[in-house]
Amino acid sequence: MTRIALVVSDVDGTLLTKDKVLTERAAKAARELREAGIAFTITSSRPAIGMGFLIAPLQIDLPVGPFNGSSIVSPEMRPLEQSLIPxxxxxxxxxxxxxxxxxxxxxxxxxxxxxxxxxxxxxxxxxxxxxxxxxxxxxxxxxxxxxxxxxxxxxxxxxxxxxxxxxxxxxxxxxxxxxxxxxxxxxPPGRNKGTFVTAMARRLGIALDQVATIGDMHNDVAMFEVSGLSIAMGNASDDVKSKARRVTTSNQDEGFANAMEMILAENAQG
Known part of the structure; x- marks a missing residue:
């Protein structure tokens, strides 16, 4: 397996529980990615104002992708690229x-x-x-x-x-x-979570097959399609699961942390 250099995660239904809680195990898994030299960021249908509270606990230092990746915002919530609906x-x-x-x-x-x-x-x-x-x-x-x-x-x-x-x-x-x-x-047209993933890979100078993505809904399929490793949550529909290379447990059963631990273990094996 190609070593993963970047993980891009969805937020709701993936990183957070159904009660919108970031568990300590999920936060720890994201921090361990950084410690292992794997970049990490998030993209979501949320507006930028709804993503800022995740920056510190996840130690995110890359831009994030609100509005389904159609905008790119710095970790300080400063717009870097913004698209509008005509x-x-x-x-x-x-x-x-x-x-x-x-x-x-x-x-x-x-x-x-x-x-x-x-x-x-x-x-x-x-x-x-x-x-x-x-x-x-x-x-x-x-x-x-x-x-x-x-x-x-x-x-x-x-x-x-x-x-x-x-x-x-x-x-x-x-x-x-x-x-x-x-x-x-x-x-906005022509922008989605897949274009956000592509922009982040370009920013880091890595190939898309070195990117892992994880999500649970139809809007996550666009990033599944461009990444080397795609992981669907256990709470995803069968249709979404069919578009991913792997399936983890649900967001109520630490599916994000389980997937990150799998990536860390496989990277360590070389």
């Missing part, structure tokens, strides 16, 4: 979600905007990203500065159907993919 595509995304009765969130580089403070998943997002939404009456003034638009719904089948509709509606103008069974993310 305003017309953002408007059509919002219109379709509204027509389907799906709760809508819009994220700019530094704000979370919603028209509905009582949406089903607002408390979940507040707990996850450790920030509160800004309540607005109209998305129109913000469509030209949208880093991500989210449709949130308890009707998982509706959201899956809307994902297909959104992809047909937007074509190559934006990316539409579910980051959770209850979240449909619309992000």
């Amino acid at each position: 305003a017309d595509a953002a408007e059509r995304s919002v219109d379709l979600l509204h027509q389907r009765g799906i709760d809508i969130w819009l994220f700019t580089a530094d704000a979370w905007l919603t028209r509905n403070p009582d949406g089903d998943y607002v408390p979940n997002e507040q707990r996850a990203i450790r920030a509160d939404p800004t309540i607005i009456g109209d998305f129109a003034p913000y469509l030209s500065s949208a880093c991500k638009i989210v449709g949130a719904s308890r009707d998982f089948d509706l959201l899956a159907r809307c994902e297909a509709e959104m992809r047909e509606l937007l074509g190559s103008e934006a990316t539409a993919v579910r980051s959770q069974s209850y979240y449909l993310d619309i992000t």
Whole structure:
């Protein structure tokens, strides 16, 4: 096996438990990667404001990839590269979600905007990203500065159907993919977790086959496709697992730590 020089991890459903907790064993495993000379960073559908609390416990010194990797942000949360959804595509995304009765969130580089403070998943997002939404009456003034638009719904089948509709509606103008069974993310075109992984490998001057990626959702498949070693979480769907080279245990059973310990052991064997 090619020695791993960089690990890129998803956050929710992978690095964190279902209660959004970073376990001590997971944090220790990430730190041990650094001690072994293996670079480590994270990419997530989260906004940058929801990733900063992980930097210190994981000792991350590389850029991170919020908004499904469509932006690149320094460990100090300073934007290095930022892509936006074209305003017309953002408007059509919002219109379709509204027509389907799906709760809508819009994220700019530094704000979370919603028209509905009582949406089903607002408390979940507040707990996850450790920030509160800004309540607005109209998305129109913000469509030209949208880093991500989210449709949130308890009707998982509706959201899956809307994902297909959104992809047909937007074509190559934006990316539409579910980051959770209850979240449909619309992000800038041509950028995803795979392009983030490629950018990090280029930054470090290493080949992509020296990169390991780990995740649990459909938006993680883009990074599975470009990395030498791809690992799906035990809590991933069978479809996502089929896209990875290996499967670890679930995020409730230290799947991230188990996978990192496997990488460390195999690297040590040469």
